[in-house]
Amino acid sequence: DSGVTQTPKHLITATGQRVTLRCSPRSGDLSVYWYQQSLDQGLQFLIQYYNGEERAKGNILERFSAQQFPDLHSELNLSSLELGDSALYFCASSVRGSGAGELFFGEGSRLTVL
């Protein structure tokens, strides 16, 4: 158990819909990261927050947005969903936002868009 909690574990929805994925980092970790894992794209970095502020951004679609709240939990919002958004979405956390320090990953939220 990494200590990172993601909900929901599974989600099935239809094209055009909007979903929210939630992540609670390990106690004491200030940085949160979101990754998307799909068969064709592999593990792609989406976005990182550190203590409530955006720290780094990857190839995150404009239809996707994220935020980190004062209690340090984070949400990833996916809107106008398309079939290609079906993937496993991972959240990770780390004590710091830079330098050394491994990322601890949650179990992922598997999104299926029908």
Added chain:
Amino acid sequence: AQKVTQAQTEISVVEKEDVTLDCVYETRDTTYYLFWYKQPPSGELVFLIRRNSFDEQNEISGRYSWNFQKSTSSFNFTITASQVVDSAVYFCAPSGRAIAGGATNKLIFGTGTLLAVQP
């Protein structure tokens, strides 16, 4: 920008064999960190090892060892006496800088190597 190449897509070995997973990375950073993660069939990503770029001493931790060579940008990972439970996808990942140039420890993952250990 960081780039990772894991040329081995799949490796199959028999239990107790040693196996080495290759990783070649590209980075313009002068200091960075390199990681190996494991993703077993259950799906979670598990941290295995970390190496910083300014220390090329190779290490051993239990059945795991790694060979870091900065001159060739390689960070290979070896499992000694493999076990069936080692069957997983293994990812090499250097840490990356933010696009805007700020410091970040986000990881850039390779495509992974699927290791199958047969009993």
